[in-house]
Amino acid sequence: MADSAVTDEPETKDDIDQAKNDGKELTKEEKLRLRKEKKQQRKNKERKDDKESEKEKKSVPAAAPASQPPTQPTTHKAPPVVPAPAPVPVPASEAPAPADKPAKSKAELKAERRARQESDRASKQGKKGEVGPQASTSKPKAPPSELQPVVKRLPEHVQVDNPDVVKKLAKKLEKQQIPLRLDYGYKVSLFSHLHQYSRKSPLTQQLSIPSTVIHPAIVRLGLQYSQGIVAGSNARSVALLHAFKQVITDYTTPLNEELSRDLVNKLKPYISFLNQCRPLSASMGNAIKYIKKEISNIPSQCKEEEAKSKLLTNIECYIEEKIVLAAKAIAKYSIEKINDGDVILVYGCSSLVNHILCEAFKKNIKFRVIVVDSRPRLEGREALRRLVQGGIRCTYVLISAVSYILPEVSKVFLGAHALLANGYVMSRVGTSQIALVAKAFNVPVLVCCETYKFCERVQTDSFVSNELDDPDDLIVTRKGKTQLEDWHQVDFLGLLNLVYDVTPPDFVDLVITELGMIPCTSVPVVLRVKNVDQ
């Protein structure tokens, strides 16, 4: 136990020195306390004025460790505001602090640290015990984040305006030998934390042509993503898994490596590359998690050929179950909800909704469809084509006309890019608008989504995490005139081309998944059940 009789600074300083010089072993608690105090003193150097009031005598050789720089006249009575034992990321306010430390202190800190290490080595028989409870009795003045053992970090793709994060990303990409894609154009300030790329400067510009670092199938896939040839959540996942199948087929385990570990490491740069081409979707993220799990679960004594064929069959099963069969099941449930004489409104081009409607039509249900479309993607044209090809009577409007045609509509079917854990639906930008207007008109809104798109993220607005598409897509040429072609020259003019938005669960009446028809708020239940299954 700590001796409470210890008094103030000058003595304590001598005490420690004496202890070190004598080779007397510092108790483990004392060492810990020393460390804590040093950290605290570092903090105090900035908060000189503030911290004075919060001092509390700790029963430990307080104050100046030997490292105290002589420039510091006022010895700090070591406030016991000790941080938790776990090394916690220093709060943001401390970030600028270390920079102003005088250079001298670094050398002295080093000396002190070395001395401490030597004394640690000298006292090898660790007196375990009261260190834990000791620390926990510390004053709860520590910042709240330090009490939490796990710190939640923001994903790096939504911190583009933080130069440190960008630098870290650049370093990571450099290590994986993947070129960094540069942002393009002026970004609207509300979205300056997101990437904005231009389609005219593809990532392949900086790659060597017979690509050796990245598998050709992945380069092709990245190109198709960035040019929009493969678009839509399901299509992207299927294409991703197809490319991974080719990667696995062409893979050979190097000597002294295990397939289960090496293949996962091989896939990491490919995933970074694809992320650079176009940010990964939630469905792709889940597919990647599945593959990584499957690869790591391969027993080490499995032969390479066997392992590879097992992986390939697993991937095929995944696609078959989660995408193809799920679509069939969802169609079956949805057809129960479509009646004769219905007028169904759809937005954009969702492969699942198109499939449902075509299946319903084949079952001879008499209904008609209103396709709502929006610029700049104008995906509704493609949905219109597929539905009309299937024989369905369709009407086509732009989103600005939605409130005019809603009185005619009996149901709204929407597709989803992802379903978030708090019940919000993330889908193409404009979906929340449709849902809002439908709610105002008391028209039921049904969202169709496979369970593999359920994601554990929580989002309540469309700003925090989104995707910015190429701003030049907004520029249109009419009668030979392009009004916005010099938009770079105009100061403070930003073109914003959002891709996704989130719809609150209040506007969604039903979510149709292959597990059945659930309310929006049951999404976390499904997620929990899925996790338990795995």
Add this chain to the structure above:
Amino acid sequence: MELQAVLMAAGGGSRMTDLTYNTPKPMLPIGNRPLMWYPLNLLERVGFEEVIVITTKEVQKMMSTDQKIKEVKMKLDVVCIQEDGDMGTADALRHIQQKIKADILVVSCDLITDVALHEVVDLFRAHNATLAMLMSKAHEFTETVPGQKGKKKTAEQRDFVGVDQSGKRLLFMANEADLEDGLSIRKSIMRKHPRMHIKTGLVDAHLYCLKKAVVDFLTENKSISSIRGELLPYLVRKQFSKTTKRPKSKEDSEDQSQEMSDSSTNQELLISSRDESLLELAQERSCWNDHHGDMSDAYHGGKLRCYVHITDQSLCYRVNTLAAYIEANRLAPKLFEESAVHPSAVISEKCQMGSDSIIGALCQVADKTSIKRSTIGNSTTIKEKVKVANSIIMHGVTIEEGCNIQGSVICSNAVIGRGADLKYCLVGNGQRIESEAERTNEVIVGTDQLMEI
């Protein structure tokens, strides 16, 4: 492996025989580098590590001694073919069919360009195309060509190239020579692509990305001997031929052999990836279409696609005529930042040298000479009081005092006598011009060349 590079360097240079009767075309010096160095440099810059070079034995011998070719870091796999010129480019591909294990990038040895190759290859990759090629807007040659009497012939055979609205998909390709009465376009093409742009002022850079299936097709179909002349128009036409013939022709017992071979070739040309069904599923679920306005799927359901990248900003030359050769020599110094004057050249101080001239290695340039906008080859000796302007002087040439050379091309090992005055002349290999000669706009070649017809 994604792409294999093949360099076609066996061409004869039939349109500039004056230059090539002694030096084979791939080794003609441009800016003191052999012509084939330029495509090799292009391939090296974009990251190729190996190139298959198809050439003749003579060129191979010259390659092994050339300094600049030795500096190329890639592995050159040289395949020699006969010189008699019967072998077309497609025949050459058939010849190396064993070596080809992936899609190929075919480059001609006379291409000088600084285009960003990824644009062509990206079209090939992204659309899973069978063919992707490079074309460039033609530039007028402004330099006077020695030996050309009168105005430049304008009736060079034009190429008609039809592209779709986006300017990337190749719909139609024909040479003027093949079109008898007029340009006829099939209805099936017009139905699928109602808006077509037909361009005539384009230069084919002879840079093609071809699928491996095409090479396999060539081995089956031995009648095609030239890539540019026969294979390309065939592929472009086949994009729009009906593929539904296939099941019918199998059942129909009265098959014409033509139909049979058509269908079988169609099968070969079809892109056969290992997981066709997954790709189809992805495409079906994707909300993308390359055209709008009709009811068909992306690419109209066609599996064979040809793409072209038309560039008008990059430098792109094919050195197959004398005019192109001279133009290329003018522009060669702009392509790299090496110093114009080789360090081993001995240039006296009283010499006036323009900054746009290139002096080769081991040259000796004496006093009071003036060299403007010219290229001087290796080991050339230029004596006093010589004026060289707008000329190309190849290796080993000796120019005696007091000469005046303008706008001319002097081939290797020629000797120009004292006081000669040459304007717009072409002096062949090893020729000797006597002193005080005055020649204008003449082609001076040896009599042995005149005998070759």
